[in-house]
Amino acid sequence: xxxxxxTDALVRLPLWLGGAVLADDFLLVPLTIGAGWxxxxxxxxxxxxxxxxxIRTTLLYAGITTLVAIPLLLRxxxxxxxxxxxxxxxxxxxLLEATIxxxxxxxVMIQQRRPARPSQSxxxxxxxxxxxxxxxxxxxxxxx
Numbered sequence: 001x002x003x004x005x006x007t008d009a010l011v012r013l014p015l016w017l018g019g020a021v022l023a024d025d026f027l028l029v030p031l032t033i034g035a036g037w038x039x040x041x042x043x044x045x046x047x048x049x050x051x052x053x054x055i056r057t058t059l060l061y062a063g064i065t066t067l068v069a070i071p072l073l074l075r076x077x078x079x080x081x082x083x084x085x086x087x088x089x090x091x092x093x094x095l096l097e098a099t100i101x102x103x104x105x106x107x108v109m110i111q112q113r114r115p116a117r118p119s120q121s122x123x124x125x126x127x128x129x130x131x132x133x134x135x136x137x138x139x140x141x142x143x144x
Contacts, residue, residue, distance in 0.1 A: 051108045058104030069093045
């Protein structure tokens, strides 16, 4: 690497890596934690827990595809040969993100239309606990 890169490139490499670490630690991590906190606060509401997984998955896919696309978006048409990246990567990235969000919205709509699974009645749950306790106190564990 020392022989194939110029001195200027060798100086810029640690600066770029340091900038990536700073951007991750001081920008991406706080944004992720903040979005997770807001989503968790929102999910406390009635029947919101059903959509939390879908929203988190949608945000995860959108974030990953954005991180993969950033180098293409920043270098588009720059450099010695502008034909190396001739596509409109910004438009393609926007279409990909719109597709991910549309699928996420569709899944949330489907989840909202499904009726919630009926939970077990408190009486039935209490009976099961009492039966387990009585078996445990008599030494009869799982029919033994």
